[in-house]
Structures are given as C-alpha cells and as structure tokens.
Amino acid sequence: MSRYNPKELEAKWQKKWQSDKTFQVDLEKAEKPFYNLMMFPYPSGEGLHVGHVYAFGGSDTFGHFKKMQGYDVFEPMGFDSFGIHSENYAIKIGKHPRELIEETTKYFKEEQLDKLGALFDWSKSVTTSEASYYKWTQWLFIQLFKAGLAVRKKSSVDWCPSCLTVLADEQVIAGKCERCGTEVIQKELEQWFFKITDYAQRLLDNLEKIDWSETTKTMQRNWIGRSEGAEIIFKLRDVPGQEDDKHSVTVYTTRPDTIFGATFLVISPETVKSWLDIGFLAKDEVKKYVDESLNKTEVSRLAEGKDKTGVDTEIKAVHPLTGELLSVWVADYVLGSYGTGAIMAVPGHDQRDYDFAKKFGLPIVEVISGGDVKKEAWQGEGKLVNSEKFNGQSVEEAKINLSKYIEEKNSGSKKVNFHLRDWLVSRQRYWGPPIPMIYCESCAKDKKGEQEGMSGWYSVPEKDLPVELPYVEDYQPRGSGVSPLASVPSFLSVKCPGCGKDAKRETDVSDTFLDSSWYFLRYPSVGDDEVAFEPEVTKKWLPVNQYIGGNEHAVLHLLYTRFITMALSDLKLINFEEPFDKFRAHGLIIYKGAKMSKSRGNVVNPNEYMQAYGADTLKMYLLFIGPYELGGEFDDRAITGVYRFLNRVWTLVEGLEEVKESNKELETKLNSLIKKVSDDLENLRFNTAIAALMEFLNLVYKHQSNLSREIVLNYLKLLAPFAPFISEELWEKLGEKGSIHQQSWPEVGKVVEETSWQIVVQVNGKFRGKVEVAKDSSEDQVSQEAQKIPSVEKDLQDKQISNKVWVKGKLINFVAD
RNA sequence: GGGCAAGUGGCGGAACUGGUAUACGCGUAGGUCUCAAAAACCUAUGGUGGCAACACCUUGAGGGUUCGACCCCCUCCUUGCCCACCA
Numbered sequence: 082m083s084r085y086n087p088k089e090l091e092a093k094w095q096k097k098w099q100s101d102k103t104f105q106v107d108l109e110k111a112e113k114p115f116y117n118l119m120m121f122p123y124p125s126g127e128g129l130h131v132g133h134v135y136a137f138g139g140s141d142t143f144g145h146f147k148k149m150q151g152y153d154v155f156e157p158m159g160f161d162s163f164g165i166h167s168e169n170y171a172i173k174i175g176k177h178p179r180e181l182i183e184e185t186t187k188y189f190k191e192e193q194l195d196k197l198g199a200l201f202d203w204s205k206s207v208t209t210s211e212a213s214y215y216k217w218t219q220w221l222f223i224q225l226f227k228a229g230l231a232v233r234k235k236s237s238v239d240w241c242p243s244c245l246t247v248l249a250d251e252q253v254i255a256g257k258c259e260r261c262g263t264e265v266i267q268k269e270l271e272q273w274f275f276k277i278t279d280y281a282q283r284l285l286d287n288l289e290k291i292d293w294s295e296t297t298k299t300m301q302r303n304w305i306g307r308s309e310g311a312e313i314i315f316k317l318r319d320v321p322g323q324e325d326d327k328h329s330v331t332v333y334t335t336r337p338d339t340i341f342g343a344t345f346l347v348i349s350p351e352t353v354k355s356w357l358d359i360g361f362l363a364k365d366e367v368k369k370y371v372d373e374s375l376n377k378t379e380v381s382r383l384a385e386g387k388d389k390t391g392v393d394t395e396i397k398a399v400h401p402l403t404g405e406l407l408s409v410w411v412a413d414y415v416l417g418s419y420g421t422g423a424i425m426a427v428p429g430h431d432q433r434d435y436d437f438a439k440k441f442g443l444p445i446v447e448v449i450s451g452g453d454v455k456k457e458a459w460q461g462e463g464k465l466v467n468s469e470k471f472n473g474q475s476v477e478e479a480k481i482n483l484s485k486y487i488e489e490k491n492s493g494s495k496k497v498n499f500h501l502r503d504w505l506v507s508r509q510r511y512w513g514p515p516i517p518m519i520y521c522e523s524c525a526k527d528k529k530g531e532q533e534g535m536s537g538w539y540s541v542p543e544k545d546l547p548v549e550l551p552y553v554e555d556y557q558p559r560g561s562g563v564s565p566l567a568s569v570p571s572f573l574s575v576k577c578p579g580c581g582k583d584a585k586r587e588t589d590v591s592d593t594f595l596d597s598s599w600y601f602l603r604y605p606s607v608g609d610d611e612v613a614f615e616p617e618v619t620k621k622w623l624p625v626n627q628y629i630g631g632n633e634h635a636v637l638h639l640l641y642t643r644f645i646t647m648a649l650s651d652l653k654l655i656n657f658e659e660p661f662d663k664f665r666a667h668g669l670i671i672y673k674g675a676k677m678s679k680s681r682g683n684v685v686n687p688n689e690y691m692q693a694y695g696a697d698t699l700k701m702y703l704l705f706i707g708p709y710e711l712g713g714e715f716d717d718r719a720i721t722g723v724y725r726f727l728n729r730v731w732t733l734v735e736g737l738e739e740v741k742e743s744n745k746e747l748e749t750k751l752n753s754l755i756k757k758v759s760d761d762l763e764n765l766r767f768n769t770a771i772a773a774l775m776e777f778l779n780l781v782y783k784h785q786s787n788l789s790r791e792i793v794l795n796y797l798k799l800l801a802p803f804a805p806f807i808s809e810e811l812w813e814k815l816g817e818k819g820s821i822h823q824q825s826w827p828e829v830g831k832v833v834e835e836t837s838w839q840i841v842v843q844v845n846g847k848f849r850g851k852v853e854v855a856k857d858s859s860e861d862q863v864s865q866e867a868q869k870i871p872s873v874e875k876d877l878q879d880k881q882i883s884n885k886v887w888v889k890g891k892l893i894n895f896v897a898d
Numbered sequence: 899g900g901g902c903a904a905g906u907g908g909c910g911g912a913a914c915u916g917g918u919a920u921a922c923g924c925g926u927a928g929g930u931c932u933c934a935a936a937a938a939c940c941u942a943u944g945g946u947g948g949c950a951a952c953a954c955c956u957u958g959a960g961g962g963u964u965c966g967a968c969c970c971c972c973u974c975c976u977u978g979c980c981c982a983c984c985a
Contacts, residue, residue, distance in 0.1 A: 255982075299902055300980060308984075334985060347985090389983085419984045426985090432899085433983055500984060635980080669979090705923070707911060711904080719910065722923045728938090769912070772922035779922090782939090841917045841966080851917080 085731035087695025091806045095195060103820050104148075104156075104200040108605055108618055111153035116622050117144040117200070118601055118661070120630030120638070121207075123161040123593075124185035126170050129193040130677060131685040131703065131715060132631075132670045138700035139667055139709050139767060140629040141199040145802035146762045148200065149826040155622060156200040157604040159207035160186050163215070164593030165244055165260055168512035172557065178512045179552060182210055193687070197696050198805040205607040209596040215514035216547035217603065217613040218596055221645070222506075222517055223540040225275060226532065228652055231506075233535060235271040237351060237375075237417065238505055245558035246509040247272055249592060250502040251304075251637050256378065264378045270562060273516060273589070274503040277644045281305055281499040283658075284643055293664040294710065300635040306500025310335035311484045312421060313493035315346060315398040318406065322362035330398065330409070333420030333498060336427065337487060338479035341468040342448035343425035344438065346398050346409045347391065350374040351417025367392050367411060374413040389414055389437040401492035402469075412437060420498055429454040449476060504641065506592045509564045511556035513590030515548045517541040521577035521584035529579055539578040541586075548586070564588045598641040601625055601660060602649075614655070625661045632666035639664070665765055668712025670703065685715055697804035698724045704767035704803065726775055727807055730800065733781065734811045737793060744788070750780060751792055752830045758799045759829065767803070774800060790815070795827045842867045 098104060108114075119140040122133055141156065148154040162182045171178035186208060194201060207214050225231040239248045243263035247270065252259040277284075285305045288298045310333060317328040332346060348356075350371045357363060357371070370392045391412030398407045414433055415424050428438035428445040435458035438445050445454055448467050452459025465474045471483060487493045507516065518540055524530055525537025532538065541548055551572045556565050566572050566588040577584035599613075605622045606615040624646075630638075646660040669676060672683045690699045702723040707713035754777045761770035777796065781788060794817065801808040801821050812821035840863060842849045852866045 254980095296902060296979090303901060303981060306981095306984070310985080332985085336985075414983045414985095416984065424985050431985065433985075436983095498984080500981095632979085702923095705910090713910065716910065716924070719924045725938090726923085732938090768910095769922085772912070775922055 083735070085728050085807070087697060087727075087806065088692065090810045091196065091198065091695050091697070094806050094809050095198065098198075098820075099195075101820075103822060105202055105204065106153045106155050108155065108205075108622065111155075111621070113152045114622050114626075115144075115147050115152035115154045116601075116605075116625045116627075117141075117147060117154050117156045118604075118625045118628045119156075119158075120628075120634065121159045121161050121597070121600065122189065123164060123166050124182060124189050125166065126174065126181070126185060127679065127684065128185075128188055129687060131672075131687050131690075131699075132677060134197065134687045134700060135670050135703040135712070136629065136631065136667050137194075137197060137199060138703055139765060140627075141197065141201075142700070142704065142767060142802045143627065143629075143762060143765060144200045145805060145822060146826070148822060149798065149801065149824060151825060154200055155205075155605065156202060157205045157207075157607075158194060158199075158201040158203070159600060159604070160189070160209065161593065161597050161600070162186060162208050162210040163513045163596050165246070165508070165510060165512070166593075167210075168510060168556070169244070169260070171512070177552075177554070178556070179210070182208070196691060197700065205604050207600055207603055207607060209593075209600065210512070212547045212549055213610070214600075214603065215550075215596070218514045218591065218599070219517040219541070219546050219548055220543060220613055221599060221649075222591060222595070223543065223546075224652060224654070225648060226518070226540050228648065229532060230276045230279070230648055232274055232276060232532075233271055233538065234274050234503070235269065237267045238270050238272055239265040240268040240270075241265050242560075244510070245560040247505055247507060249505045249594070251504075251594075251640070266378050267375065268562075272505055272507040273518075273587075273591075274505055275644070277504045277640075278499060278501055280644055280647055281307070281501045282497075283647060284501075284640065287643070287647075287659055291659050291664070292662060294632070294666045297632055297635045297639065297664060297666050300632070301640055304501060304636040304640065308335050308498050308500075310496055310498065311337040311487060311493050312496040313337070313340065313401060313425060313487055315401060315407070315425070317409070318397040318399060320361060320396050322360065330423050331421045331493070332423045332425045333496060334425055334427075336430065336480070337483045337493075338465065338471075338474075338476050339427040339430045339448050340402060340425065340483060340487070341465075341471070342427040342429045342446045343400060343407065344428060344444045344446055345407050345426050347412050347415045347424050347426050347434070347437065348394070348409060349415040349417040349422040350411055350413050352422035353394065353411045363394060367394050370411060377413070389433070389440050391437065391441065393441075401487065401490060408443070410437075410441070418502065419500070428458065430458050430460055432458040432460065434458070504592075504644070506595055507589040508592055509562060509589055510558050511550075511553070511565045511590065513550075513593065514596065515550055515566060515572075516587045516589050516591050517546065517548045518587040519575055519578060519584050520587065521579060521582065523582045523584075524577060524579045531579070539584075542578055550590070564590060566590070594637055594641050597638055598645040599649075601628075601642070602646075602655070619655060623655070624657050624659060626663065628661040628664045629667060630664075631669075635666070665710065667709050668707070670706070670712050670715050672715045674714070690720065694720060694724045695727075695806065697806050698727055701727075701771060701803050705771045707768055709765045709767055723771075726778065727804060729778055729782070731807065731811065733778070733788075734793060734797070734815065737788065737790070737815070747781065747788065747792055750777060751795060755795070755799065755827045756829045759826070762802065771803060774803070797821060798824055798827050840867070 117140065119137055122129065144154045144156045167182060168178050171181045209215060209218070222231060239250070239253045241248055241258040241261065241263055243261045244258060247268070248258060248265060253265050257264055285302065285307055288301060312331050312333050314329050314331050317330060320328055330346065330348065353367065353371050354375065357368065389412060391410045394409050394411055396409040398409050400407055414437065415422065426434035426437065428434040428443065429447045430449055435445065437443070446467055447454040448465060449459060449463040450466050451461055451463030462476055465471050465479050471479050474482060484495050488495070518538060521537050521539065528536045530536040530538050531540060551566070551569050553565065553569055559565055573585055573588065575584055575586050576582070602614045602619065602623065605618045606612065609615050642660045646655070647658050649655045650658045671677065672685050675681055675683060677684045687699060698720065702720045705723055706715070754773055757773045758770045761767070761773070794815070797808045797811055798821065805822060809821050840852050840854055842852060854863050854866050
C-alpha cells in the first residue's frame with residue numbers, strides 16, 4: 082500500500098505525457114476536429130493566479146471530456162504579451178519589456194501552465210510580441226487599410242494623461258482609463274481608426290445566430306446601442322454675421338412624437354466650436370463657455386450631474402411645423418459625439434431638458450398627457466395634446482405619423498443611430514506592433530496616395546513585413562502625442578512606396594486589442610511563414626467550437642474579434658463571419674469577499690496549493706465551489722474536502738479486491754452517474770458533476786465487498802477529465818494498458834431508460850408520498866400502488882375516504898366522498 | 899437613471915420541463931482507533947416545542963395563479979456586475 086502523493090505522481094505524468102505526445106493532435110489528419118479555446122493570458126510579473134486556473138481548468142476539463150468522446154481536440158495556449166500592461170510593469174521594475182516577457186512567459190509556461198495537466202498543444206503557440214506573429218498583425222492592418230476600413234481621422238479623442246496615449250472608446254470606463262483609472266481628457270488629434278461602425282447593424286443582427294452567454298450578448302447589444310428616431314432640420318435666423326436662411330441645424334431625436342413640445346434647441350460645445358470656425362460670430366460669453374467645456378475632463382462634466390450649465394447663443398431657430406422662433410442654446414449636457422451633436426429640447430417630456438428649462442426660465446409645454454409637467458417631465462405613455470391634428474394619437478402612432486409628416490415637409494427623415502464608435506487603434510507607446518504605414522509629404526502635396534481621401538499615405542509593401550519594433554533603451558512614453566519610436570531616426574526614415582522620395586514611417590503602434598483580435602485564427606497555422614492563416618487548415622478547424630473566458634471582455638476583445646472576423650470574411654480571406662460558435666463566460670473567483678487584485682493584496686497564488694495538494698485537487702476544488710458561470714469565494718479550508726475525496730478514491734482503488742459478481746444496485750447507480758456526469762460536463766456544470774462523483778464514492782464505500790473491476794474502471798474514466806493525474810496513475814496501477822485519456826467515454830446503458838413514473842399521492846389535498854409505477858400502468862394499477870403507502874392505507878380505513886382516484890399528469894389524488 | 903444576474907442552514911452551494919427543500923462539500927458535536935494528538939473511519943447536524951412517537955414553521959418581504967411554487971405572475975427590499983447627461 083502506498084500513499085497518494087500528488088506532487089510526485091503529477092511530475093511523473095507531466096513528463097511522460099510530454100514525451101509520449103499523448104495530447105498532441107495532427108491538425109491535418111484529424112477526423113473529428115474540435116477547437117477548444119480559452120482566452121490567452123497576458124504574462125504579468127505576478128504569474129498566473131487562481132482565477133486563471135479556474136478559467137483554464139474548466140475549459141480544459143471540457144476538452145478532456147470531448148477527447149474521450151472521440152474528438153480530436155485542439156487546445157492551444159499562448160501569450161498576449163504586447164501592450165501597455167506589460168510595458169508599464171517593465172517601466173516600473175526597470176527592465177526592458179523584451180527581456181521581461183521572455184522571463185515571464187517562461188515562468189508561466191514551465192512553472193505553472195505545464196503543471197495543470199491540460200491538453201495544451203505547445204507546438205502551436207503564439208506570443209503576440211514576437212515578429213513571427215506581429216508580422217501578420219501588421220499584414221491584417223494593411224488588409225483593412227486597402228479595404229477602406231482603416232482610416233485616419235481628426236477628431237476629439239480620449240487621452241490618458243498617465244499612460245500618455247489615446248484610448249479607444251471601449252477602454253474608457255466612466256471617464257477613466259481602463260488600465261490605470263486616471264481621468265481621461267479630450268484632445269483634438271488625427272489618429273488611425275477602424276470603421277467598426279460600418280458593421281454595427283450586422284454585429285447586432287448576428288447575435289441572434291450565435292450560441293453565447295446571454296449576459297455577454299446583452300452587454301454587446303447595449304454597447305452597440307441601436308436607437309431608432311428621426312433627424313429634424315431647423316432653419317436658423319439671426320445668426321450674427323451671416324445672412325438669414327442660409328444656415329440650418331439638424332437635431333436627432335428618438336421622440337419625433339413630441340416635436341410640438343420642442344421649445345428651444347441645445348447644441349453641443351463641439352458643434353458650436355465648428356460653427357465659430359466657419360465664421361459665425363458670437364458674444365464672448367458663448368466663446369468662453371465653449372472653450373471651458375471643451376477643456377473639462379469627462380469626469381468633471383459628469384460630476385456636475387444634473388446641475389445644468391449653458392449659454393444662450395441668441396441665434397433663433399424656426400420650428401419646422403409651427404413656424405415659431407425658438408432660442409438656440411449651447412450646453413455641455415449635449416454630447417458632440419452622439420447623433421448630430423444637437424437636440425431639440427422637449428422639457429415637458431425629457432428630464433434633462435426639463436432641468437435645463439427650469440434653470441434658465443425657458444417655456445415648458447405638455448404634448449403627451451398622463452403626467453404633471455408643472456412638477457416634472459412626463460416620459461411615460463399617453464395621448465398627444467397641443468399637437469394640432471395629431472392630438473389624441475398614442476405615442477406609438479404619433480412616432481410613425483409625425484416622422485412621416487416631417488419627411489413630407491422636407492424637414493427631416495427617419496434615422497437609426499448607434500452608440501458604437503469607430504475603434505481608435507493608434508497608441509503613442511513603444512510596446513506594440515508598429516503601424517505599418519508610410520507618410521510621404523511630397524505625395525501629400527500632389528494629392529496622391531494609396532487610398533482615396535488619404536493623400537500621402539501608403540501601406541508598407543507586404544514583402545517588407547514585418548516592420549520590426551526596434552530594440553531601444555529609451556522606450557518611455559513621451560506625452561508629446563507621438564510614440565518613442567519618433568525619436569529613432571533609423572526607424573523613421575524610409576522611401577515612399579509611391580514616388581520613391583524620402584518619407585517617414587508612422588511611429589505609433591497599434592492597440593493590444595488588435596493583437597488579440599485574431600490570434601485564434603493564427604493558432605492552427607503557426608509555423609507557416611507564407612500566409613497568416615493557411616486556407617485548408619483554417620477551413621477544417623474554424624470557427625472555434627467553444628470559447629471560454631471572462632466577461633470583462635464582452636465589449637472589448639469579444640466585439641473586436643467579431644468585427645475583424647466579419648471584415649476578413651467580406652474580404653474573402655476566410656469563409657465564416659463569426660469567430661466562435663459557442664462562447665461561455667466563466668464567473669469570478671473572489672477572495673475574502675472581494676475581487677482579487679494586487680492593490681487589495683488578496684491575490685491567491687495557485688503555486689502553494691499545487692505544492693500542498695496537487696493540481697488535480699486545486700482545479701477540482703475551484704470547479705466545485707459553485708456554478709462555473711457565477712464563480713465564487715475561494716475558501717482555503719474547503720479545499721480539504723476535495724483532497725479527502727481524492728484520497729478516498731486512491732485508498733479504494735489501491736485496496737481493490739476482485740469480485741466476480743457485482744452489486745446490481747451499484748451498476749444501476751453507475752449508469753445514472755454516467756448520464757449525470759456526461760450531461761453536466763456538456764453544459765459546464767462541473768460543480769454538480771463533482772458532487773455526483775462524491776456521492777457515488779460514498780455509496781461505494783458501503784458496498785466495498787462486492788465492487789467489480791468494471792465499475793472502478795468506468796468510475797476512473799468519469800473522474801479523468803477533472804483529475805487527469807490521479808486517474809492516470811490509478812489506471813496504470815490497475816494494470817490497464819495505455820493512457821486513460823485515450824480511452825473512450827463510458828456509454829450510458831439501457832437500464833436508466835425511463836420506464837417508470839413518479840407519482841405524487843395526496844389525500845384531500847395533503848401530501849402522502851410518492852410511488853414509482855410503470856409508464857404504461859392503468860389508473861387502477863396506480864391506485865393499487867398508492868394504497869400501499871401506509872398512511873394512505875390508514876386514511877382509507879380511518880377516514881373512510883373512497884379509493885376513487887383521479888390521475889392528472891403525474892398526480893394521484895384521493896378524495897373524500 | 900438604464901440594463902443584466904442573483905437572494906435557500908453557521909458557510910460555499912443542490913433541487914429534472916412546477917411534484918412536496920437543504921444533495922455534495924466545509925464547519926461543528928459525539929464516537930472508533932491511539933499512551934496521547936493528528937490523520938482516517940462511523941454517526942448526528944435548518945429552526946422552534948417535546949423524554950418521545952410527533953407537531954408546527956422555513957427558500958429576501960408581501961400578495962397572486964395552482965391540488966401542489968425555491969421555480970410562474972405582480973409589488974417592494976437587498977447585493978453584485980455592466981453602462982451611464984446617448985436625446
């Protein structure tokens with residue numbers, strides 16, 4: 082008899098599986114491909130934490146299960162090693178990111194990932210900061226540029242004063258930088274954008290077709306933020322320094338039904354700025370207000386909350402239906418970046434407009450009945466009033482009829498708007514793939530360029546890829562609006578691909594999210610230096626069958642991957658629009674009541690637990706905590722429960738004595754266990770599957786004397802996906818040939834086919850018990866069975882109730898006469 | 899303010915398409931083994947009353963539908979996550 086020694090046996094099998102290539106798949110020859118993907122980590126200095134073990138453990142357990150079901154499971158792993166995260170850490174500890182990444186990836190792989198017993202195929206791994214990978218990231222950029230989907234635009238963008246770079250809309254959370262929490266400020270800059278907004282409707286529509294966590298889909302829907310409404314044109318009067326009737330302003334509204342309640346217009350500071358730029362005159366007060374609000378951070382604009390500010394521009398606007406003259410105000414509660422940057426204010430039916438009107442003494446008109454507009458804006462349902470011939474219509478009717486009417490009067494049209502903004506991909510940082518573009522001043526003067534409307538700009542010829550990121554010592558961000566690469570002359574100067582004269586490279590690098598937006602496409606083609614993704618193997622393995630990761634990426638990574646995939650599909654480079662057939666978000670593992678984070682100092686390091694209990698126990702414990710999609714609280718005491726369980730399995734199998742006749746009850750139970758574990762695994766319900774395995778073991782301990790080898794072998798197979806090491810060791814100890822992970826998953830026998838029904842028995846509405854009856858039993862037979870319940874028998878004698886029954890569905894009910 | 903998810907023992911959590919709660923695990927108590935302890939194994943463990951058989955109560959709160967509700971409907975409260983002056 083030996084003791085269960087996880088440390089020793091896990092090291093043994095890790096080595097053996099590696100040398101035997103037990104888990105490797107031949108991508109070309111595979112017959113039943115299953116692409117099992119999990120989100121790759123960025124290699125931080127702290128190493129893998131328990132949350133990773135949870136995420137990867139669940140996904141990999143599923144992978145093992147699929148493998149035993151006969152699929153050729155491809156389960157790659159890699160590193161998202163470019164990006165501000167890694168760079169900031171490198172700066173902090175004073176080590177060059179390139180050297181740092183080499184160390185951290187090695188540590189991640191050898192000290193942590195390798196020890197999990199996962200199916201990872203390291204022969205197909207990617208590290209996004211390696212030239213062999215980012216060559217193709219750059220290639221991807223060029224494809225988008227050539228398709229007109231990568232453009233340079235000057236606009237007001239979010240700038241993080243701490244990270245010293247611009248950020249994408251998705252990377253700004255409530256006015257703060259997603260990474261460092263610093264308040265972002267607005268800067269007017271020319272930057273590279275990907276036109277994800279062109280795909281807004283498709284990104285929304287396709288959500289119906291994919292099997293993703295509902296929570297994730299909802300978040301994407303909200304982010305895309307489709308709204309239906311109308312654009313309405315208001316002619317302007319009394320514009321200082323301009324002739325009458327020459328100018329107009331277009332507003333966006335989702336409530337065209339309230340147009341008769343529009344009592345003034347509000348224009349965003351950004352829009353008014355553009356008016357001033359084209360020669361509108363305005364009093365100093367207006368100019369001052371515009372300047373001030375454009376310099377405010379998003380946060381301080383928000384912090385002022387409902388206390389509205391604004392200035393009357395003294396311009397007048399003509400109401401398109403009544404002809405009335407309305408005053409035009411500038412106020413920062415209207416955003417320049419949404420809709421048309423201007424609104425018609427309907428204070429009677431919009432709380433923000435109401436607050437504004439109250440503050441500045443502007444008129445409030447009720448046009449929808451149902452509320453009390455003297456007290457507050459009424460935003461509910463009702464009938465139209467004060468709306469001429471539309472009076473009496475419902476909001477729903479009026480929306481349709483008024484949009485139509487406005488359109489007939491040439492004063493506007495229906496319009497769909499999206500919250501989604503174009504993806505800003507430039508970063509003024511060092512640690513990323515250089516954007517593979519060249520700017521030629523000479524061509525710019527001649528209005529020449531590779532793409533229309535982008536004179537001076539050329540993509541780097543594909544044969545010159547990759548544009549290597551030069552190794553420089555001084556990689557600190559500058560804050561000057563350009564990346565550190567701008568001060569590397571050898572990098573900067575290049576010949577123009579258009580005219581051959583001296584030109585300059587783009588010095589910004591691209592967003593990390595571009596690196597990760599396509600890595601899953603690369604995995605199967607790793608090693609191929611001719612193409613980004615080899616057509617045959619891509620066709621065979623993609624789209625990904627199942628993807629698992631954290632929901633914090635619902636509107637970042639997961640939206641970008643969908644956009645990139647859709648764009649590549651349109652370019653005929655791949656033949657599918659959606660990257661992941663199935664996506665499931667796992668929950669968060671919390672510790673001491675809070676999300677694990679360095680700043681809170683409550684990060685659980687998996688290494689010590691792996692040392693003490695082994696990877697099998699740690700992983701299985703994490704999966705046992707609760708439903709996979711909910712996560713849960715890590716409790717260092719509770720982990721012993723799983724450890725005890727594995728020890729009990731060990732003891733049982735070690736001491737197994739052959740018996741010829743096996744216990745019938747156990748056989749039946751095993752069958753339902755197989756069904757239970759299979760169903761649960763299929764649906765990622767690891768916690769209940771593990772509970773069922775424990776329950777069975779408890780039962781086995783009571784029937785130990787007549788436990789058959791057959792049952793034990795099957796049981797080990799069911800355990801194998803959860804605890805790959807111990808099950809392999811015991812498989813070997815029992816003298817079985819080959820790896821347990823290459824065995825086929827146990828089949829559910831016929832015994833558990835449902836042949837009986839459970840029927841609930843009540844007497845005069847009171848519960849008396851349940852009976853099992855054959856499915857084809859007659860009413861009388863059911864009644865006979867039910868009467869065998871002692872209390873029913875008693876009732877029949879004592880209370881003299883009749884034995885008449887009625888059977889309704891699964892209910893049998895005895896009633897008094 | 900909007901959206902999403904969730905509220906079940908001392909704790910993490912089970913409960914099939916509504917079928918008569920608290921699976922599994924932790925913790926706790928008692929026992930076996932031991933000189934002793936740990937480990938392991940066995941037993942008990944929602945609450946209240948009772949020596950007891952047993953009775954009554956219990957899935958955030960309150961209503962409703964149903965023979966029957968943790969599950970469905972309505973109102974409210976709490977927590978977590980996401981978004982947020984998006985017209």
